[in-house]
Amino acid sequence: MPFKITKFISFIFISTLLLSIQAQAPTKFTATQLETAARIRDAALEQNKGYAIVESLTTEVGPRMAGAEGDALGVKWAIAKFNELGFDKVWTEPVTFPTWTRGVEEASITSPFKQKLFITALGNSIGTSDQGMVGEIIQFDTLDDLKAAEAGQVEGKIVFISKKMERFKDGHGYGQTVGARSSGSVVAAEKGAKAIVIRSVGTDSDRMPHTGNMRYKEGVRKIPAAAMSNPDADLVMNMLKRGKPVTLQMTITSESGEDYTSHNVIGEITGSTYPDEVVALGAHLDSWDLGTGAIDDGAGVGIVMAAADLIQEKAERPKRTIRVILFANEEQGLWGGKAYAEAHKNEFKQHIVAAESDFGAGKIYKFSTKFKPEALAVADQIHSVLEPLGIERGTNKAGPGPDFIHSAKYGMAVVALSQDGTDYFDYHHTPNDTLDKINPESLTQNVATYSAFAYLMANLEGDVGFFPAQ
């Protein structure tokens, strides 16, 4: 039979199959399958392969800022590590994005008291002139307060937003605070500010500013944007309390550069029965430049690589393919996730489920799903294997991890394996993002969770639903 006809018949067959399984409940797992998953889970707890992978990445590569020297080293490392672990298929897919480089970043209060400040430029932001700038600080408690301010107050000044991020297990203080970082410069510039400096989006009290991405808006003047550490923000607040003008001197030489092509690095354990059907596990390979990218997201890389590796080591080849995707440039705008979505947009009906690890190495405490109702019984079965790890059953309203946001629009089912992120934002995007911040035991619990979950999903007969964007 000529190739094209075979392919056409396959297409009809698969489409029909997908439509038919869509409406049906998947077959419940057998006792043997659940036992095997439990065995893999327990074997994971006896290993430290996930930690060894992060140790390797942070020691041998270190910082992997998108487009910087560490980016290519990271890609090279990931290919070698997948091959070393014996993945069946290892390949890369190009991801092109604009680059940004950090330069000098110096600041001090010059009046009423001279004190050095610890600041860092926000990703994507422009520099000052090489001679720096000087301006009076105008402080706002929140981004909303800045939005509500008269332009006359702000004109020619350096905006300082002092809102402090609150600490929560699920990290939701981040969403409440990060707006000042991502879009504060646009609001400030629209009111005539010459620069913006925010209190770091972080829960620590270390004298280390937190970097992170920011965005400009077409048609709005670009102004320098930086973050100061929490203790520095406290210091400036104490100076402001005295009621005299507070003047900031700041020199930043960050700049945007040429486009760069990095790569998503992908490794597969090929399925025995449905090799084209994919259980997708994700993490991102890039990091910021300040730390060694251990919790963000070396931990995720270690977790998903080790989880897939454990399955090939401890069980018979699963029916479906387990695909581990290490995304390029998550930090500066989900570029790897977008590229993956675009490259695979016609294949998402065969992406049965996706799970991403990008929140450090804290213990997983909740298993949430976005499954069709008919599949909730198998979700509960999966949960029964995870429960001994201290994991509760969450809702059926899970959202995708950041790198799967763009892919998920095409309809993949997703799960969220929520991690305890109580201390995640102490270190996030700072030089303190180093290996010692990872608790090996917690990381291992993550590997156990991902491996048991992925093993079951890769052996499920039937699907858990399909949710294309409306």
Add this chain to the structure above:
Amino acid sequence: MPFKITKFISFIFISTLLLSIQAQAPTKFTATQLETAARIRDAALEQNKGYAIVESLTTEVGPRMAGAEGDALGVKWAIAKFNELGFDKVWTEPVTFPTWTRGVEEASITSPFKQKLFITALGNSIGTSDQGMVGEIIQFDTLDDLKAAEAGQVEGKIVFISKKMERFKDGHGYGQTVGARSSGSVVAAEKGAKAIVIRSVGTDSDRMPHTGNMRYKEGVRKIPAAAMSNPDADLVMNMLKRGKPVTLQMTITSESGEDYTSHNVIGEITGSTYPDEVVALGAHLDSWDLGTGAIDDGAGVGIVMAAADLIQEKAERPKRTIRVILFANEEQGLWGGKAYAEAHKNEFKQHIVAAESDFGAGKIYKFSTKFKPEALAVADQIHSVLEPLGIERGTNKAGPGPDFIHSAKYGMAVVALSQDGTDYFDYHHTPNDTLDKINPESLTQNVATYSAFAYLMANLEGDVGFFPAQ
């Protein structure tokens, strides 16, 4: 009566008096005195004056490295603060010492993996050339291991001592570790090393190296000396584990400079009955340059200033003088303490007792003394007033605080008000030594302790002993 004769008669009288009271037990405190001390203690707990003083010092002056710009600003601040608080006498005494300036401090591992390291030069150390130096690392677990090494192993290499400081409430891990910092360079140089880099003497895992003083030895070649942060030391250890030579590049431009004259700043609440007899409370005004000198030793400054101030505010003028001494340049060799000892060497028989606060702002948990046996009953009475603050009675083997070491040789009785220093060495000598590390409630407990103690000692009839060095 001519002046000289008066002075001579006074001398005879005082000498006789001192000899006679030496052998006697001091008069026990009256119930009223103990009640007044308790009232002062409780009033202290209702105030935040100690914290306000540290806030003022760290906000308005910030870093106060000996001989640097902040030194003179600190002296000016202290004079103004004593006057603002209404101390009866405020004066300065000169302290002259050599200066040291920090310059560039950059390091990276260049092989087998390129990674930036976070280092800081040790106080008093020389720089590399402006072009930096490159050398292979030779690692030792401890200073003793370095001492035991063959010179041939060390020759031409960069010594790395990796011993990690342990965390204890009383901070005794410091003494077990600091030798590598203070004298490691001498041992390394004697064996032909080109430089020494130690794991920071600190209990944290922040990516902030800890500075601190080091000493060279006459006749031994001076080599650059630096500390790397704990996470960096871990990183280097992980590289070394791989068994390949690890090469360090380092550029340091620290240098020694001209002599500088700073000042001990002294404020007194003058005694009503025995104005020449002194209860000495000490802290040091200088700090390292990296942080704002909040815990080391802004806290001590706040505690002893506020304690003396409370007594003048809350009680009748005490019989003896309460003298608050803010020492210059403790950090680089106890220069202020030495100058005070020299300037007052003929007066220490009238220094009835000394107590120094130089261990942050953690709660005081123990009251130890070095009193004559006949005075232990009054020590117990003092303790009875401190006990409600959660303070246990320690031994009678107390030693002086660092700035009183040289004075104590002349015989002063001393007390040690031991603080909980569990987290002190997380921040000590780093940029993280900032106001937010001070718990205002703990600081207030310190003020309450010092004020009750000083009030009682200033009103004691009789002495607690005199212990000149043998």
